[in-house]
Amino acid sequence: MKTNSSYVAQQLLSAGKWFAYTLVLYAAYVLQATPGAFAIFGVKPVWLIAVCIAVCSQEDFYPSVYFGAFAGLLWDLSAGRVAGAFTLTLAVCCFCTNLLFEYYFRESQKNIALAAGLSAFAALLVDYFFAYVATGCTGLVIYFFRSVLATALYTVPAGLVCFYVVRFVHGKFKFER
Amino acid sequence: MKNLKQDGKFKILIGVATLVAGVLFYLAASGNLSIAAQELFAAVAVPVQRVSTNISNAMGDFWNRFAAIDDVMLENERLQQENEELMSQLVDFERIQAENEQYKAFLQIQEENPSYETVLASVIGRDPASQYYSFTIDRGEKDGIEVQDVVICTAGVVGRVVEVGPNYAKVLTILDPAVNVGALVSRTRDNGLLTGSGEYAAQGLCTLTLLPRETSTTQQDIIITTGLGGVFPKGLILGTVKEVLADKSGKSMYAVIEPVCDISTVRMVFVITDFDE
Numbered sequence: 001m002k003t004n005s006s007y008v009a010q011q012l013l014s015a016g017k018w019f020a021y022t023l024v025l026y027a028a029y030v031l032q033a034t035p036g037a038f039a040i041f042g043v044k045p046v047w048l049i050a051v052c053i054a055v056c057s058q059e060d061f062y063p064s065v066y067f068g069a070f071a072g073l074l075w076d077l078s079a080g081r082v083a084g085a086f087t088l089t090l091a092v093c094c095f096c097t098n099l100l101f102e103y104y105f106r107e108s109q110k111n112i113a114l115a116a117g118l119s120a121f122a123a124l125l126v127d128y129f130f131a132y133v134a135t136g137c138t139g140l141v142i143y144f145f146r147s148v149l150a151t152a153l154y155t156v157p158a159g160l161v162c163f164y165v166v167r168f169v170h171g172k173f174k175f176e177r
Numbered sequence: 178m179k180n181l182k183q184d185g186k187f188k189i190l191i192g193v194a195t196l197v198a199g200v201l202f203y204l205a206a207s208g209n210l211s212i213a214a215q216e217l218f219a220a221v222a223v224p225v226q227r228v229s230t231n232i233s234n235a236m237g238d239f240w241n242r243f244a245a246i247d248d249v250m251l252e253n254e255r256l257q258q259e260n261e262e263l264m265s266q267l268v269d270f271e272r273i274q275a276e277n278e279q280y281k282a283f284l285q286i287q288e289e290n291p292s293y294e295t296v297l298a299s300v301i302g303r304d305p306a307s308q309y310y311s312f313t314i315d316r317g318e319k320d321g322i323e324v325q326d327v328v329i330c331t332a333g334v335v336g337r338v339v340e341v342g343p344n345y346a347k348v349l350t351i352l353d354p355a356v357n358v359g360a361l362v363s364r365t366r367d368n369g370l371l372t373g374s375g376e377y378a379a380q381g382l383c384t385l386t387l388l389p390r391e392t393s394t395t396q397q398d399i400i401i402t403t404g405l406g407g408v409f410p411k412g413l414i415l416g417t418v419k420e421v422l423a424d425k426s427g428k429s430m431y432a433v434i435e436p437v438c439d440i441s442t443v444r445m446v447f448v449i450t451d452f453d454e
Binding site for chain 2: 032033035043044046075078080086131135146147151
């Protein structure tokens with residue numbers, strides 16, 4: 001009975017934790033899309049990536065990848081991309097991040113902030129190729145520095161903020177045996 | 178007992194009393210003090226009185242601060258509450274003022290173009306990865322907005338609707354190469370095609386292509402919509418010419434256009450849901 005009740009409690013805590021993560025993700029989505037919010041010379045951080053990378057560093061493999069895919073879907077809606085573009089990209093980013101933190105890197109705030117920046121760079125670079133280079137746009141250099149590099153750099157401090165938020169949520173819903 | 182009559186001091190005393198009585202009877206008879214005496218009196222007494230009064234007032238004020246503290250605190254609370262109410266009213270006033278400006282602009286558009294049916298909308302979403310400053314507005318199907326509806330600001334064209342939901346719509350701006358608008362130069366009547374350009378979009382500019390080689394279009398010329406195609410109403414201002422350059426092919430010219438609205442920062446727009454062609 002005791003084992004059953006502790007299992008149920010663990011499941012409830014886990015459900016509550018992922019619900020809280022979803023709320024944080026929703027807040028990141030709203031913040032990211034709000035015109036002018038945290039914008040410096042028109043450059044804004046990608047809060048969705050910052051949140052899902054922070055979650056990846058704290059959680060297991062499969063939930064992290066699904067969570068990243070969901071964050072990517074929200075980003076597709078926000079950026080007006082074909083649904084699935086950022087979904088796949090962020091799923092892959094979360095896959096790689098989870099493996100790196102599982103086997104190689106320590107879960108420190110600096111590492112997570114850097115991982116958020118690198119993930120943003122990777123995702124935006126892929127988007128840059130498909131949205132600008134492949135469509136034959138001119139002025140590619142300006143877009144690279146503004147839309148890819150500057151945004152990825154600005155996502156690093158956002159990753160730092162999200163690390164503390166996600167760690168707080170993770171700590172609140174931790175199951176104590 | 179000493180004989181008072183023989184006491185010198187007693188005699189002096191009587192003399193002084195007599196003098197004072199005499200002065201008193203004189204003053205009573207004449208009705209005023211002598212000027213010299215008054216000034217002498219004031220010269221000696223008033224400075225001391227002044228200091229004494231200041232000290233007394235200071236001590237009185239000091240005491241009153243503590244004695245009347247309850248009244249002061251009550252008045253402070255009342256004034257704070259009044260201040261809060263006034264601040265709240267000021268915020269409301271500024272909000273109403275801003276709304277009033279928007280409605281005035283809305284009315285101006287309606288008056289200038291009575292055939293337009295327009296919906297006022299706010300820009301609520303701009304993603305960091307948004308291409309060519311596309312954005313999301315807070316009006317959708319339930320407000321009568323459809324795909325291809327033209328989006329304008331008070332000054333001119335901003336873009337067109339590409340996706341509509343129940344309560345939102347996504348707008349592609351004229352800086353996007355996917356948006357093509359039949360346009361003409363208002364002064365020279367040269368026809369062209371206004372379209373976005375990857376090269377110029379980062380600076381908030383677009384291009385008017387397919388201008389004839391012999392065009393006399395020059396800087397500051399106004400570009401308006403032709404109305405051809407039925408998507409964009411006729412006569413809407415698109416922008417002004419910044420410079421005219423030769424196309425790479427050499428067969429035509431193109432103009433760099435500065436849109437009338439600052440598309441990267443526009444916050445309120447109008448969606449033309451219907452118009453007479």
